[in-house]
Amino acid sequence: MAAVDWLLDDSPSSRLQARIGRLYRLALAIARNPLAVAGAVIVGLLVLTAAFAPWIATQDPIVQSLGDRLKPPSAAHWMGTDELGRDIWSRVVFGSRITLTIVLLVALIAAPAGLVVGAVAAYAGGWTDRVLMGLTDVFLSMPKLILALAFVAALGPGIENAIIAIAITSWPGYARIARAEALVIRNSEFIAAVELQGASAWRVISTNILPLCVSSMIIRVTLDMAGIILTAAGLGFIGLGAQPPTPEWGAMISRGRSFILDQWWVATMPGFAIVLVSLGFCFLGDGLRDALDPKRTEGK
Amino acid sequence: MSDALLEVENLRVSFPSPRGERVEVVRGVSFRVGRERLGIVGESGSGKSITGRAILRLIRPPGRVTADRLAFRGRNLLDLSDTAMREVRGAGISMVMQDPKFSLNPVIRVGDQIAEALVTHERRPSREVRRRVIEMLQAVRIDDPERVARLYPHQLSGGMGQRVMIAMMLIARPDLLIADEPTSALDVSVQAQVLDIVDALVRDEGMGLIFISHDLDLVSSYCDRILVMHRGEIVEECAAGRLREARHPYTRGLLAAVPRLDDTREELPVLDRRAMGGT
Amino acid sequence: MTLDAPARGLEPASADRSGSAGRGAARLARSLAAVAASVFATFLGLLAITFFIGRVVPIDPVIAVVGDRAPKDVYEATRIALGLDRPLVEQFARYCLAVLSGDLGTSISTGNRVVDDLRHVFPATLEMATIGIVIGVGLGVPMGVWAAARQGSWIDQVIRVAGLLGYAVPAFWLGLVGLAVFYARLKWVGGPGRLDIAYDGLIEPVTGLLLVDSLLAGETEIFANALWHLALPCSVLGFFSLAYIARMTRSFLLDQLSQEFVVTARVKGVPEWKVVWKHAFRPILIPLVTVIGLSYAGLLEGSVMIETIFSWPGIGNYLTTALLNADMNAVLGATLVIGAVFIGINKLSDILYRVLDPRAA
Numbered sequence: 001m002a003a004v005d006w007l008l009d010d011s012p013s014s015r016l017q018a019r020i021g022r023l024y025r026l027a028l029a030i031a032r033n034p035l036a037v038a039g040a041v042i043v044g045l046l047v048l049t050a051a052f053a054p055w056i057a058t059q060d061p062i063v064q065s066l067g068d069r070l071k072p073p074s075a076a077h078w079m080g081t082d083e084l085g086r087d088i089w090s091r092v093v094f095g096s097r098i099t100l101t102i103v104l105l106v107a108l109i110a111a112p113a114g115l116v117v118g119a120v121a122a123y124a125g126g127w128t129d130r131v132l133m134g135l136t137d138v139f140l141s142m143p144k145l146i147l148a149l150a151f152v153a154a155l156g157p158g159i160e161n162a163i164i165a166i167a168i169t170s171w172p173g174y175a176r177i178a179r180a181e182a183l184v185i186r187n188s189e190f191i192a193a194v195e196l197q198g199a200s201a202w203r204v205i206s207t208n209i210l211p212l213c214v215s216s217m218i219i220r221v222t223l224d225m226a227g228i229i230l231t232a233a234g235l236g237f238i239g240l241g242a243q244p245p246t247p248e249w250g251a252m253i254s255r256g257r258s259f260i261l262d263q264w265w266v267a268t269m270p271g272f273a274i275v276l277v278s279l280g281f282c283f284l285g286d287g288l289r290d291a292l293d294p295k296r297t298e299g300k
Numbered sequence: 301m302s303d304a305l306l307e308v309e310n311l312r313v314s315f316p317s318p319r320g321e322r323v324e325v326v327r328g329v330s331f332r333v334g335r336e337r338l339g340i341v342g343e344s345g346s347g348k349s350i351t352g353r354a355i356l357r358l359i360r361p362p363g364r365v366t367a368d369r370l371a372f373r374g375r376n377l378l379d380l381s382d383t384a385m386r387e388v389r390g391a392g393i394s395m396v397m398q399d400p401k402f403s404l405n406p407v408i409r410v411g412d413q414i415a416e417a418l419v420t421h422e423r424r425p426s427r428e429v430r431r432r433v434i435e436m437l438q439a440v441r442i443d444d445p446e447r448v449a450r451l452y453p454h455q456l457s458g459g460m461g462q463r464v465m466i467a468m469m470l471i472a473r474p475d476l477l478i479a480d481e482p483t484s485a486l487d488v489s490v491q492a493q494v495l496d497i498v499d500a501l502v503r504d505e506g507m508g509l510i511f512i513s514h515d516l517d518l519v520s521s522y523c524d525r526i527l528v529m530h531r532g533e534i535v536e537e538c539a540a541g542r543l544r545e546a547r548h549p550y551t552r553g554l555l556a557a558v559p560r561l562d563d564t565r566e567e568l569p570v571l572d573r574r575a576m577g578g579t
Numbered sequence: 580m581t582l583d584a585p586a587r588g589l590e591p592a593s594a595d596r597s598g599s600a601g602r603g604a605a606r607l608a609r610s611l612a613a614v615a616a617s618v619f620a621t622f623l624g625l626l627a628i629t630f631f632i633g634r635v636v637p638i639d640p641v642i643a644v645v646g647d648r649a650p651k652d653v654y655e656a657t658r659i660a661l662g663l664d665r666p667l668v669e670q671f672a673r674y675c676l677a678v679l680s681g682d683l684g685t686s687i688s689t690g691n692r693v694v695d696d697l698r699h700v701f702p703a704t705l706e707m708a709t710i711g712i713v714i715g716v717g718l719g720v721p722m723g724v725w726a727a728a729r730q731g732s733w734i735d736q737v738i739r740v741a742g743l744l745g746y747a748v749p750a751f752w753l754g755l756v757g758l759a760v761f762y763a764r765l766k767w768v769g770g771p772g773r774l775d776i777a778y779d780g781l782i783e784p785v786t787g788l789l790l791v792d793s794l795l796a797g798e799t800e801i802f803a804n805a806l807w808h809l810a811l812p813c814s815v816l817g818f819f820s821l822a823y824i825a826r827m828t829r830s831f832l833l834d835q836l837s838q839e840f841v842v843t844a845r846v847k848g849v850p851e852w853k854v855v856w857k858h859a860f861r862p863i864l865i866p867l868v869t870v871i872g873l874s875y876a877g878l879l880e881g882s883v884m885i886e887t888i889f890s891w892p893g894i895g896n897y898l899t900t901a902l903l904n905a906d907m908n909a910v911l912g913a914t915l916v917i918g919a920v921f922i923g924i925n926k927l928s929d930i931l932y933r934v935l936d937p938r939a940a
Contacts, residue, residue: 137625
C-alpha cells in the first residue's frame with residue numbers, strides 16, 4: 001500500500017518519482033479500459049509472433065507442395081493450404097514480420113519527418129511557417145491511397161517502394177500535430193526562460209520542444225498504424241506491394257481471390273490476420289489517447 | 301418557517317476518485333428554504349454548486365446523490381420518476397447559471413430558447429408564447445425585446461446574456477430559483493444591475509431564492525439568511541444582518557479577508573487552514 | 580480515410596461577442612478568400628505532384644511513344660516534339676495548361692483520350708459512392724447519437740467496436756467475403772458488374788447513372804437489376820462510411836452533452852430526447868456536414884479497391900488496370916480526377932461550414 005501511495009503521490013518529491021508515477025498512472029488507466037488491454041495483448045502477440053515465427057510456423061512458408069494444394073483447414077493445416085500447397089498458417093505467421101516491418105519503417109520515416117517539419121514551422125513562425133504548413137495542407141487534402149498508388153506506380157512495384165510511398169503520404173498529419181503542440185509549448189514561459197539563457201533555436205527545438213510533442217505523437221502513430229497496414233495490404237493486393245513468393249497478407253488475399261467461391265479459406269484467413277492486428281492497434285491507440293489526454297474525448 | 305418550499309436533510313453527493321474509492325464532495329448538508337432569500341457562501345470546491353445541482357437532480361452517474369429527505373413542497377424529489385422530475389424542473393425550481401457564454405445554446409435564437417422554457421410546461425398558442433417572451437424580456441429590462449429575441453447568444457454582451465438567462469428561468473413562474481454565481485462572469489459594472497433584476501422579480505413573484513456565491517458581501521446584502529459551506533459541510537448558519545457575530549473560525553477567516561474601504565491594515569490576512577483542521 | 584482529418588478546425592468557434600454583423604460579414608469574406616487561396620494552392624500542388632510523378636517514372640516517356648528500337652534521330656525529334664528538352668518550369672506550365680484545357684494525353688492500353696475514358700467511367704463510381712454515402716449517413720448519424728446518449732452502455736460499446744472495425748477491415752477483403760457469402764452462397768445480391776450480362780448494353784447512357792437512365796427509359800426490370808448489383812458494393816462502402824460517421828457523430832455529441840447549455844435545457848425541464856436531438860445535435864450539424872463531405876470524398880477513393888473486386892467499370896477499376904499496364908497517362912489522369920474531386924468536396928464542405936455557422940456570419 002505504501003508503494004502505491006508513493007506512486008500516486010500528488011506532490012512527488014523527485015523527478016524520478018514523478019516520471020514513474022506518471023507511467024504507473026498510465027498503466028492503471030490502460031488496465032481499466034478493457035479494449036485498450038485487448039489492443040495491447042494483440043500488439044504484443046504480433047511482436048512475439050514476428051520474433052519467433054520459425055518456431056510458431058508449422059511449415060516453411062515458401063516451399064511448394066503441389067500434392068497438398070487447396071486443402072481445407074484441418075489438424076495438419078490449421079488454415080488450409082493455398083494453390084501451391086503452401087501452409088497458410090505458416091505464411092500468415094511469417095507475414096507478421098512483413099507487416100511489422102512495414103508499420104515500423106513507415107512510423108520511423110514519417111513521424112520524425114513530420115515532427116521536425118511541425119516543430120520548425122511553429123518555432124520559426126512567419127514565412128517559414130506559412131510555406132511549410134501550406135505544403136502540409138496540400139498533402140493533407142490529397143487522397144492518401146491514390147497518391148500512394150501513383151507513387152508506387154512511378155517508383156516501381158515492391159515492398160521498399162510501398163513503404164516509401166506510404167511514408168510520403170503520411171508525414172503531413174504528424175507535422176500538423178507537432179506544430180499545434182509546439183506552438184503551445186513555444187509560447188510558454190519556460191521556453192522564454194531557456195531562450196533568455198542564450199540557447200540557440202535548434203537547441204530549444206531539439207531539447208525542449210521535440211520531447212514534449214512525443215506523447216501526442218505516440219498516440220497518433222498508434223492510431224495511424226491500422227491505416228498504414230490497410231494501405232500496405234491494399235498495395236499488396238493490387239500487386240504493387242510485396243512481390244511473390246513473399247507471404248504478405250494483402251498479396252495472399254489477392255492470390256486467393258480466384259478461389260474465393262470454392263476454397264474460401266485461401267483469401268479469408270490472411271484477412272482475419274489483417275483485421276485482428278489493425279483492430280489491436282486501434283484499441284491500443286484509443287486507450288492511449290483516453291489515458292494520456294483526458295481532455296479530448298474524441299472517439300472515446 | 302412552516303411553509304418550507306424545500307427541505308434538505310443529510311444531503312450527500314459523492315464521485316469516484318482516480319484511486320477507485322468514492323469521495324464525498326457534499327457531506328450531510330441539511331437546510332430548509334421558504335419564500336425567502338437564502339445565501340450559500342463558500343470558496344470554490346466547497347460543494348455549494350454541487351448542492352444546487354443535486355437539488356435539481358442534475359448530478360449524472362458516476363456521481364451519486366443520497367439524502368434522508370429532499371422534498372420540494374412536500375414531495376420527495378429523489379422518489380420522483382424522470383417525467384415527474386421534469387415537471388418540477390423549470391416550473392417548480394429553476395436555476396440561473398454562472399456564465400451565459402456557456403449556458404445559452406449557441407445555435408438557437410434567444411427568443412426560441414426562452415419560449416421553450418414556457419412551452420415545455422404549458423401548451424399555449426404561439427402568439428401568446430411570443431407575447432410572454434417579449435414581456436419577460438421587458439421584465440429583465442431589455443429595451444428592444446423584439447430585436448433581442450431574434451439574436452443568437454454570441455451577439456449579446458455578458459450582462460444581456462445573463463438577463464436572457466433570467467428571463468428564460470422565470471418565464472414558467474417557478475416557486476424557487478437557484479442562482480449559482482449569477483454575476484461572477486460579468487463585469488463589475490453590470491453585476492449590480494443583474495442582481496437588482498433578480499431581486500425585484502423574486503420579490504414581486506414571492507418566490508424563494510437560493511443565492512450561491514463566493515462573495516460574502518454580495519450575499520449578505522441580497523439575502524435574508526446565510527449558510528456558510530466549507531469542505532462539503534455547512535459550518536455556519538445565521539441571519540444576514542448578524543454575520544459579523546459568526547463564530548466558526550472559517551467564517552471569521554473569510555470575514556477578515558474581505559478588504560474594506562476604510563482599511564488600515566498593511567496586509568490582508570490569509571485564511572489559516574490549520575485552525576480549521578483538515579488539509 | 581484517416582481517424583483525425585475532420586477533427587482539424589471543427590471545434591465550434593469560440594463565441595466572439597464583440598463582433599457586430601458588419602464586421603462578421605467582413606470576417607466571413609476574409610475566411611472565404613482564405614479558402615479560395617488554399618483551393619488554388621492545393622490544386623496547384625496536386626498538379627505538381629502528378630507532374631513530378633510523371634517525370635520520375637523509370638519508363639522513358641519518349642520510348643513509350645516511339646518504342647525502344649527507334650533510331651536516334653527519331654528519338655531526338657520526338658523528345659523535342661514532346662517538349663522534354665525545355666526547362667522544367669516551362670514543362671510544368673505547359674502541363675498545367677494542357678490539363679486545364681482538358682488534355683490528359685492518350686491511354687496506351689485503350690488507345691482513347693484519357694479524358695474521354697474518364698468521362699465514360701466516372702458515372703459508375705459516382706453512382707456507387709452516392710448510394711454508399713446515403714447508407715452511411717442514414718445509419719451512421721443515428722447510431723452515433725444513440726451511442727453518445729447512452730455513453731458507457733453495452734450499445735455504446737457495440738457501436739464503438741463497429742466503428743473501429745471500419746478502420747481495421749480491408750475494403751477489398753470485406754468485398755470478397757461479401758461476394759462469397761451473399762452472392763455465391765445465399766444468392767441475396769447480384770454478382771460482379773453493374774448488370775446481368777443479359778441486360779448489358781440495352782440502355783442508352785444519358786447520365787451514365789444506371790438507376791437514372793433505366794428509369795428514364797422506363798425499364799423497371801433493368802432498374803431492379805442494377806439495384807440488385809449495387810446492393811453489395813454499396814453496402815460495403817456504406818459500412819466504412821457508417822463507421823466513420825457514427826464515430827465522429829458520437830464524439831461531437833459527447834462534446835456537446837458536456838456543455839453547460841445542455842444543463843440549462845435540462846433545468847428548463849426539456850425531455851431528454853429533445854435535449855439530445857435538439858440542443859446537443861443542432862450545434863454539431865455544421866461539423867457533421869464537413870465529416871459527411873470528407874466521408875463522401877473518402878468513398879470515391881475507397882471505390883478503387885471495391886471496384887477491382889466487383890469488376891465495376893468505374894474510375895477505380897480504370898486506375899488499377901492502368902497501374903498494372905504501366906499506362907502512366909491513364910494513371911495520372913485518374914489520379915488527377917480523383918484528387919480534384921476529393922479536394923473539391925473537401926473544400927466545399929469547408930466553405931459550407933463557414934457559411935452555415937451563425938457565429939461566423
